[in-house]
Amino acid sequence: MTFTVTGDTVHGTERIFPFDLIPRVIPDAEWQKIEQGLSQRIIALNLFLNDIYHGGKIIADGIIPEDVVKSAAHYRPEMVGVDVPKDIYIHICGSDLIRDGEGNYLVLEDNGRCPSGVSYLLENREAMKRAVPGMYRALGVRPVDDYADLLRKTLEFLSPRQAQSPVCVVLTPGLYNSAYFEHSFLARQMGIEIVEGRDLVAIDGYVYMRTTRGLVQVDVIYRRIDDDFLDPQVFREDSMLGVPGLMDAYLKGNVALANAVGTGVADDKVTYAYVPDMIRYYLAQEPIIDNVPTYLGWREGDRRYILEHLEELVVKAANESGGYGMLMGPSSTKEERVVFAQRIEAEPRNYVAQPVVSLSRHPTICGDHIEGRHVDLRPFVLYGEDIEIIPGGLTRVALTKGSLVVNSSQGGGSKDTWVLYQ
Amino acid sequence: MLSRVADSLYWLSRYIEHAENLARLVEVTRRDSLAIRGASSGESIWRPILFASDLEDEYENAASDDEKNADVGYFVTLSVDNPDSIRRCIALARENARVVRDQISEEMWVELNSIHLYLKSQAAEQDYLQDPDRLFRKIIRFSVVFQGLTASTILHDEGWQFSRLGQFIERTDKTSRILDTLTFTGDEPERSELLSVLRACSSFAAFRKEYVDGVSFRNVASFLLFSQAFPRSVRFCLRRLDETLHAISGVAPGAFSNEAERLTGSALAQINFSSVDEVWSRGLHKSIDDLQVRLNNIGQQIYETYVHLPFEIRNVTRTEGIPLDWRHQQQQQQQ
Amino acid sequence: MRLRIHHRTEYTYPQPVSESANEVRLKPRQNRWQDCDSCLISVLPAAPLTPYLDLYQNQAHRFQVTEPHIRLVVDSRARVTTKPRIDFEQLPYGMTISDLKQLQELESCYPFLQPSHYISLDREIWRQAVDIQGQSTDVFQTAYAIMEHIFDVYDYREGTTVVSTPAHEVIQQKTGVCQDFAHAMVALCRSLRMPTRYVSGYFFDATHDHHLRGSQASHAWAEVYLKDVGWVGFDPTNRKVVDETYITLAIGRDYQDVAPVAGTFYGGSETLLNVDVSIRRLERAI
Known part of the structure; x- marks a missing residue:
């Protein structure tokens, strides 16, 4: 399986995403808790988005400072007062979970824009079924193969034309995107078209795709393009990936987008720190899965703490993902720390820090023997008519000994994740 | 199906057909140049290739920039400075195939990917110098295998029809261009040149079956233009093109529903109702020139009918053989 | 389950x-x-x-x-x-009508013996309850008979009642939906001095053809208190003793509370x- 990496030196190169044959096994009871915790979280995040784009009670009630919300890079003033289809903002969410020293699951971050990785999960499962069919059956592993059906149902649920069978498409930035393989994989599995911006055209508030039979109206777009690139008339003018007029059609309710526009404010790393408060506020209950303790650069006390403890902390840029713009305190050089300290001073809002959580380790094949390697877990949550979480998720593993960075773009690998019936 | 997908399938097969024809042309020319050891200069033998592939200007520029390119064979086969070299065509075919990975079979992809990797490698450079036969056999063999796989491993649906369009329009073009090389000097071609042209079209054996009375300029032209049964003749290819266009639109043969069909129908009628004598009296070069213009128009019309929207077509200009000037791709970060 | x-x-x-x-x-x-x-x-x-x-x-x-x-x-x-609520092999017979007296004073039973917002306890309701009870002296048997009576005699029809229809009207017209059937059961049982409460919840229709009622909306049924056993649920809409396919949301005197x-x-x-x-x-x- 290949994907591409962006960065300073490598550009547009294909790399293999390594796959480890030892599956991670999650017992039923543990999974129940994860499932409930993630459902709770996606509901709270969606209520939060609904709220901040419709008046902002949570801000008025002093739970989250207005600054935090409005200064998030992915906050979209265009979405204020807009009712999104079925009131759902994040339809597809990939939250990263880790386990602390006591074995408790913690949420490390929420990916509420266009989370990727589900194709690896599905392909890993196919590979494991072939590799160890006996074990797979004997253990009673819950299947994951209905993901594409569930995703399609989630999308169809949003269609503004319920009367007829909805036309759904996957919108990809194109061939050179690192996750193109996944986009095309999902489109194929769902039996829908994979389109690029240039395949779509917005006319008089409706979106159509160009086919050899002429224009076909599109109802739901599973977009794997960030907000910024969606529509050059509204967002970045230089976007070559988007569809001019798409937002107009979206705001008129003639086409649905999954995820909705403006969800990035919910997966901002500063907003993240407030998710437990959101859960308490909207749902009147305690978080089922906790956050990793997080220090916020913009809070003066926290910032002082961060600057004084750079060596012990993981510092993250609030709006970056995929392991970019990160400082791993314990393994950093003095120079790196100086650079980060300057950046934090310059843009406190844009930095958060967390203590290094000793990610749990999992046996992994290393050459001719087995060693423990750090892992995390990204389950995929679908929020349509129902909330569905396919059992398991993508277990990412840091292949370098001692490394805590599991991102595929930073030399991580993956494992199949087996959720058992009992 | 998506217009862009149809377009990619069209170009995928068109580039491969193009690469195969170039390979045969270069291989035949190379052999000839060996046979006529010490002839006036390599130049005059290689000239027609540049002419047949419309690359004379590119060649002049590239040859003055890099001495490697002075070798026409290299320029046409492996040069990265030649936008139309076999290596570049295969790379473009692969780009198009990537777009439609889910429409083509795994076998097709594997074949294409491996020839692409080979042509990019040092091994290809080495083969060119030491064992060129192997290089050209590989390319031609690849194309034949790929077309076989196209016929036997994917659904014969609309997408397949578009790949046939690309294949046959390119083949018509190339056969006529190769034939046209005989008019290049203006003199009556020599027998060896006639044989080279037949070989470049893989048609020597087939020709002998239809024309027992011998190899003459008229016979060769007549065969390559009018043969009913030879699968590379202009008539044969135009007939396939016409059938395929009708299969796509669903319109009955003889009628037409768009410009591409009308132009193809009229080109086919022209071939059906004319003879080598007529061609001769108009001049072979002139006739082929007319055909080229028609083919360009047909290509353009296929594009306008199935790929682009009428209201957007105004500002689009396009050159045959050069990949679409699509908007640029942009990298996006992974989450 | x-x-x-x-x-x-x-x-x-x-x-x-x-x-x-x-x-x-x-x-x-x-x-x-x-x-x-x-x-x-x-x-x-x-x-x-x-x-x-x-x-x-x-x-x-x-x-x-x-x-x-x-x-x-x-x-x-x-x-x-x-979890299983009741052993269908050993239904909780044994408590007699005369035992009911002991329950009158229990704090947990008291509110469920009184008239409430939807439940009036008049002579006519009592007369019907006594008719259904017949010769039985067993509380479970009587409650079961009331449930069967409602299921057999009453006509399940949407639109014949509204959310505010009181029990006595239901008992009079003998038509309604699950809320009404549950109210009727509560009223008939209470009129016989059986502690009975109204339960709001859900019901999972585990049958193959999904012929039972109430699984598409929130459901309601009645629970009767049996000495030594506790509250036992009866679903007059489906003629079922409440088992593990039922989920309790809230309990109260009648719909008003829940x-x-x-x-x-x-x-x-x-x-x-x-x-x-x-x-x-x-x-x-x-």
């Missing part, structure tokens, strides 16, 4: 309304027959929930939407594990209500 419930209540107002104050009782109760593994209640327009326990220890939530709105949605998603969603608002007079309940059994290993 592991069950997953999604209960969506959607009010649509043709004219914007405001100052909406609401109370919901949507969290499944925790008791010895059922564990509420999780329950997520959310409201749109987004509003904070305030939890509290009501008189009958039901988990209720309050919320307010003060700004003008034309739609109010309450979503509840719960996961519940139910309404899943209830509230008031200013403005507009019309309200369109749409309720959707889906219950799924979570898969087991094959």
Whole structure:
């Protein structure tokens, strides 16, 4: 399986995403808790988005400072007062979970824009079924193969034309995107078209795709393009990936987008720190899965703490993902720390820090023997008519000994994740 | 199906057909140049290739920039400075195939990917110098295998029809261009040149079956233009093109529903109702020139009918053989 | 049995309304027959929930939407594990009508012997209850007979009653839906001095052809108190003794105490209500 990496030196190169044959096994009871915790979280995040784009009670009630919300890079003033289809903002969410020293699951971050990785999960499962069919059956592993059906149902649920069978498409930035393989994989599995911006055209508030039979109206777009690139008339003018007029059609309710526009404010790393408060506020209950303790650069006390403890902390840029713009305190050089300290001073809002959580380790094949390697877990949550979480998720593993960075773009690998019936 | 997908399938097969024809042309020319050891200069033998592939200007520029390119064979086969070299065509075919990975079979992809990797490698450079036969056999063999796989491993649906369009329009073009090389000097071609042209079209054996009375300029032209049964003749290819266009639109043969069909129908009628004598009296070069213009128009019309929207077509200009000037791709970060 | 419930209540107002104050009782109760593994209640327009326990220890939530709105949605998603409630091989016969006297003084039974908002205990209801009871002196048997009577005689028909129809009208016209059947059962049993409470909840139709009623909406039934056994549920809509396919949301004297969603608002007079309940059994290993 290949994907591409962006960065300073490598550009547009294909790399293999390594796959480890030892599956991670999650017992039923543990999974129940994860499932409930993630459902709770996606509901709270969606209520939060609904709220901040419709008046902002949570801000008025002093739970989250207005600054935090409005200064998030992915906050979209265009979405204020807009009712999104079925009131759902994040339809597809990939939250990263880790386990602390006591074995408790913690949420490390929420990916509420266009989370990727589900194709690896599905392909890993196919590979494991072939590799160890006996074990797979004997253990009673819950299947994951209905993901594409569930995703399609989630999308169809949003269609503004319920009367007829909805036309759904996957919108990809194109061939050179690192996750193109996944986009095309999902489109194929769902039996829908994979389109690029240039395949779509917005006319008089409706979106159509160009086919050899002429224009076909599109109802739901599973977009794997960030907000910024969606529509050059509204967002970045230089976007070559988007569809001019798409937002107009979206705001008129003639086409649905999954995820909705403006969800990035919910997966901002500063907003993240407030998710437990959101859960308490909207749902009147305690978080089922906790956050990793997080220090916020913009809070003066926290910032002082961060600057004084750079060596012990993981510092993250609030709006970056995929392991970019990160400082791993314990393994950093003095120079790196100086650079980060300057950046934090310059843009406190844009930095958060967390203590290094000793990610749990999992046996992994290393050459001719087995060693423990750090892992995390990204389950995929679908929020349509129902909330569905396919059992398991993508277990990412840091292949370098001692490394805590599991991102595929930073030399991580993956494992199949087996959720058992009992 | 998506217009862009149809377009990619069209170009995928068109580039491969193009690469195969170039390979045969270069291989035949190379052999000839060996046979006529010490002839006036390599130049005059290689000239027609540049002419047949419309690359004379590119060649002049590239040859003055890099001495490697002075070798026409290299320029046409492996040069990265030649936008139309076999290596570049295969790379473009692969780009198009990537777009439609889910429409083509795994076998097709594997074949294409491996020839692409080979042509990019040092091994290809080495083969060119030491064992060129192997290089050209590989390319031609690849194309034949790929077309076989196209016929036997994917659904014969609309997408397949578009790949046939690309294949046959390119083949018509190339056969006529190769034939046209005989008019290049203006003199009556020599027998060896006639044989080279037949070989470049893989048609020597087939020709002998239809024309027992011998190899003459008229016979060769007549065969390559009018043969009913030879699968590379202009008539044969135009007939396939016409059938395929009708299969796509669903319109009955003889009628037409768009410009591409009308132009193809009229080109086919022209071939059906004319003879080598007529061609001769108009001049072979002139006739082929007319055909080229028609083919360009047909290509353009296929594009306008199935790929682009009428209201957007105004500002689009396009050159045959050069990949679409699509908007640029942009990298996006992974989450 | 592991069950997953999604209960969506959607009010649509043709004219914007405001100052909406609401109370919901949507969290499944925790008791010895059922564990509420999780329950997520959310409201749109987004509003904070305030939890509290009501008189009958039901988990209720309050919320307010003060700004003008034309739609109010309450979503509840719960996961519940139910256990067998009753041994069908050994039904709890044995308590006699004369034993009922001891229960009159029990604090836990007292409210469920009195008339309440929907339940009046008049002579006519008592007369019918006695008729159904016949010669039986067994409490379980009598309750069962009342349930069967309602199921057999009453006509299940939507639109014949409204949310405010009291028990005596139901008993008179002998038609209605599950709320009415449960009210009728409560009234008939109480008139015989049997402690009986009204239960709001869900019902999972485990039959192959899904012919039972009440699984598409929130359901209601009655529970009768049996000495040494506790509360035993009877579902007159389906003629079933309540088992592990039932999930209890709230208990009370009648619908008034347990309404899943209830509230008031200013403005507009019309309200369109749409309720959707889906219950799924979570898969087991094959």
